[in-house]
Amino acid sequence: MSAINPLNRSMTTDFDSRNMDWYIDKFVQFIVFVAGISAIIFIIGIFIFITMEGFGFLLEDFSFREFFLSPFWEPSDEDAPEYGILALVAGTASVTGLAMVVAIPFSLGAAIFIGEFASGKLREYLKVLVELLAAIPSVVWGFIGLSIMNPLIIDLFDVPVGLNVLNAGIILGLMAAPIMTSIAEDALKAVPDRYREAAEALGATRWQVIFKTVLPAAKNGLLGAVLLGVGRGFGETMAVLMATGHAVNIPGSLFDPVRALTATIAAELGETAVGSPHYQALFTIGIFLFIITFIINLTADLIVRGIRKG
C-alpha cells in the first residue's frame, strides 16, 4: 500500500541492515500475517469441524429425499426415527419472510429519512439510536416475544396461544430493521453528491431526486441490505426459539406455531448423546445452515461491491 519501501535500503551491497531490528520486523510480519489469515482458517475450521461431527450421519442414516422432503422431524422415535427438515425449513422461511415484510419498508424508509431528509444533529441522533437498537441481544428479544408480545397477541386476536409465526416474525423484523437501516443508509451515502446536484440543477424536487436518481443508483446496495437481513433472519437462534412456539409444523396461517432450523439445534443438542445419529443429524442441519448463510452473505457482498467498482 505504500509507495516507499523502507526495506529497500538493503539493496545497497555494502550496507547490510540485517541487524536485530530487521529480524524482529520480519518476525512481526510473519505473526500479523498468520493473524491476518486467521479469518480464513476459522471459516474453513468451522466447516471442517461441523462436517466431522455430522459425517457419520451423512454416511449412514442420511437420505437426501428424507432429509429435505419429509416434514417429519422425529429423531427420538425409538423404532423408526425420521430426520426430515422440510417443516423446519418452512418454519424458518415463514418467520424470516414475515420479518422481511415488516423490516424492509421500515428500514428503507428510515434509511431514506436519515440519509436524505434529516440533517445535522437530528441525523446524528437518529444514527446513534439505530445503532443502539441493533445492539439489543437476541435473548432479550426472545424474552420480549415471550412475555410482552405473547399476551398482546392473545388479547388482540383472541387466539389461545400467542407464540407463533406472527410473534416471531415481528420480533425478528424489529431485530433486523436497525441493521438493514444502517447498511441501506451506507448504500445511499455511497451515491455521489454530484448525482443529486445534477438532478437538482435540472429542477427536480428533493423527492424526485430520491426516487429517480438516488434510489436507482443505490439499488444494489439496498438489495445487499435486504439480503443481509434475510441472512440474519435465517441464522437467528434465541429469539425464534423463544417466540415461535417451537412446534414442528408447516404453517397454514400466521397464528400457527412453527419451529426453526436454528432453534431445533439449540433445543435438542443438550439432550443428545455425543456421536448418536440424532446428534449427528443436528450437525448436519448446522452444515446446511452454514452453506445457506455463506451463499447469502457472499451474494450480498458481491452485489454491494459490484456497484462500488463501477
Add this chain to the structure above:
Amino acid sequence: MFAESALNVRNKRVQNLFRILFLMMTVLLIIPVVIILATLIAKGGSIISIDFLFTDPTNGMTAGGIFPALLGTVWIVAVALLASVPLGVAAAIYLNEYAGDNWFTRIIQLAIINLAGVPSIVHALFGVGAFVIFFGFGTSILAASLTLAIMTLPVVIVSTRESLRAVPQAFREACWNMGATRWQTIRRVVLPNAVSGILTGVILEVSRTTGETAPIMFTGAAFFLPFLPQGVFDQTMALSLHLFVVATQVPGVPDNLAFGVALVLIAMVLLMNSISIAFRMYLRGKKKW
C-alpha cells in the same frame, strides 16, 4: 420574484408528504423499542437493587439475586477478550499495514464478512466440535470464551482497521525516512495514534459478547451451578443464558424477577454501546489532522 407556479406548489406538497411519510417510518421503527424498554423498566425495575446484583439465586432460581450469572459473564467476556483482541488487532495491522490491494486480501475480507454472518448456533456447533471435544477443554469457560472470541473477531478487526486507516500515511512515511523498520513505525507511531479508536471497538465487542447466548449454551455456560467458577476449566452460569432459563425452563418464576434479569442484561449492553459511541464522537471532535 416569480410567482409560484401550480406545478411548484404541487411538487412542494408531494415533497412534504414524503418527508412526513419517511419520518413516520423512522418513528415507527423506534416507538416499539421505546415501549418495550418502558415495559421492561416498569415490570423489572422494582426488583433491581444492590442485593439483587450481589446475592445468589435461591428456591430453585425463583427468588434471590443473579450474582453467579453476573460474575460468570464477566469471566466469559474477559477470557474472550484476551483471545480476540490481540488476534483481531494483529489481523487488522496485517490488513492495513502489510496487505496489498489484491485477490488474496479480498479473500481475507470475504472470510471476515462470512465469519460475522455465520449463525450463532453454528458457532456453537463449532465450539462443541472443536473446543469441547477435539481439544478436550470440556464444557468450560475456556471453550465458551474461545467460541465467542472467534464469533466476535470481525468486530475487532473491522473497528481496529478503521482506526488504523485514520492515521495519516504521512506519519508512516516520516517515520520510515528516519530509518525505522515497519514494525517500529507501527509500534511507535501508528498504534499510539490509533489506540483510542481500537478501544471503542473493544468496548463494542464486550457488549456483543455479553449478550450472546446460543454459542455458550453447550460450550461452557450452565443452567444452574451451586458454586462459583475457580478457573477457566470450570463451567459457569451466565447472565444471557440465565435470562433464557428463568424465562423458559423454570416454572413459577415471578414476573418481576425475569423482567429484572432482562433489564440488567439490556442495561449493561446499551451502557457499553453508549460509552463506545460517546467515546467515538469525542475522538472525532478532538482529531487534530
